Amino acid sequence: MLVKKYSGELVPFDETALRRSLLRSGASEETVNQVYTAIQNRLYDGISTKELYELAFDSLKSKRSSYAARYSLKRALRELGPEGFYFEKWVARLFQEDGYNSMTGQTIQGHAVTHEIDVIAQKNEELLAVECKFRNDADAKISVTTPMYFKSRVTDIMDLTFRFFNKELKFTDGWLVTNAYFTSDSVKFGTHYHMNLLSWDYPAGNSLKNKVDNNGEYPITCLTTISDQDKAMLLKNQCILVKDLLRDDALCERIQITKEKKVAVIQEAKELINSPLEHE
Template sequence: MVLVKKADGRKEEFDGGKIIATCMRAGLPRKAAEAVLAKVNKKLYDGIGTHDIYEMVLKELERTEDRSSMVFRLREAVSQMPSDKFELYVMKLLEGRGYRCRWNVLVKGRYVEHQADILAEKAGRKYLVECKHHVNPHRFCGLGIALQVQARLDDIRDGFREGKNTLDFSQAWIVTNTKYSEHAKSYASGKKIILSGWKYKGKDSLENIIQSKRMYPVSMLKLDKNVKSRLYEQNITTIQEAVGAKGIDRKAADYIRNQTKLLLG
């Protein structure tokens, strides 16, 4: 039995099934995923870190198929986005699911004015969406965030009842690129806060929202900082938007077009 050291210091038994499942989600057929696992198994040792395993898998994917290695890097790519562009990216993901959205809106509550990351609406229901972006994708989104979001929602609802705003919110919704603590999950469940995080929850998990619409972030592309900066200056956050972007040299434009075609099939 090989024990693996997780990012938070805990140890657990190595589970090869997770590697196969991850590789298949990235687009590899099962036999190819099993071949990747076989190569990783040869390099395992007791106490190996999850990041070391990640690097092994990524190296094998890069040898077999460009697309699968790019999708495998999705979590890392999202963590590399600027926080304000992550908010904009989330808004575009929600719009891709049929929500009407507004980004970065000031809303008067009963006591104070609040800056809402996203206001989303669908089927007559309004959502106060809070985005929490972390550079370290292994951090947890904790109870404090859920408490803060609920307090904001309560004040805005009180403001609505007093005629200070016209937004009758149905629910709060937190979107993060990391995982949630158990306390945050428990509190959110009781308060009916929607949680979208990494591998949480089901169809509303962040990676599922991204992959179901194939709206991959531009940070997945291997572009130099200047090109990425020019894209972000134009509020371009998805690979689809990057195709035909202005102010990009021909070499970068061709690369973007080819990689987008590869990712979208």
Template structure:
């Protein structure tokens, strides 16, 4: 039997591998029987050069009919894409992840460099060391961060580092930090970042400690994952800088403030958050 090819978001083509679909479905926590059924049904629908986005939509729809909770987990990548259209909510998501890893963080800090002032997306501090974190958000899966991004970040770091080195008696130390993106980096971007000591975090990179891994490990699912909130509800929460679902659990009164008056709906939302975020 000849191989069937799929077309990825960025336009590359690859051989369809049902095991990749099986693995992604299993990561959602779906039962083995459900996973096998969906993989088989998708296999019946596959055609040559089918976009991976179509496979995802079909698999998501099938999973949602069987387990809404698993569908929420399976839809994590799209949920991060749905945080837009601006990159500000993504910066908040990254800040939450860093806090979970023990950092003190500030968003949108202005830092003095040798030549100019720099606005840093996220400034993370731990044990007297400050890390500069740049967040590159894309609302389309086909977009990626090319080598210009780490080149630009490296030049900013060097300008800031030069200033701090000449400030006598300053106790803080600047270290090169992270570039987070919700899609992917080009090969040259990864190569340059590794060469210069920049920590690059994308959806699937590195193999251990990727953006996807960090979100799942810390249970910091964005509110856009939630099935019991409407698109309008989610947008209202994002306007109030509520980006991760756990924040709603800590402040359930925020649901009433955005116009949700039904106690039944509020309870459904809170139960969904508990099930989604607390089973690490």
């Protein structure tokens, strides 16, 4: 059986890969078997990856909302668009959760030209320039020209002193972060020049997905118990992470979620953040 990717390319259906992704939702092997059995008869030759995802998502949600929420991470990151403004906010929060101070959208003067830095992060004497590359396409890849360009930008701002977070500091390194994929040439270039690259699946074992699953920094767009309109309202209220909702559940009242709905939302959020992943 063949599956049609977002790009239109037809690839062989991979049952093992599907089961693995279902297990990463936090569901037990028994639950995954039930989900696969439920959708198996609805698979057909030429089914799109989008339809396959929806079948699996709906079946997981019928078992537990938090399974579907975790399974939807890749789509939830794309929902931080359409221009990636909230993706930059989310990346800044990732660094904050790791103990950094961070800010977004700063313009600085380099040796040669000015640069708008998506995220600036600081911890002790470390100052990082972070470039965020947001993509709406599920199969998008970042070509080698992007790390080449970013390396030149980092070079242009190195060895200059800037004042951030009440400190006089020089940039110590850069990070290139994307919700998409890197091409093999991008990885080769980044590896050769010791660049910090972070994408959906790179580096292996410490990718963007791994970091989120390990640390619980799920974007608010993961939640399945609230509408797209609710998500947009929460983002406007600077509720970027699911953790933000648990830290301040008054946000639910602020966007006029009913008491009954709030119970379901908070339960899903707690399960998503607090339930350990047993399957890697």
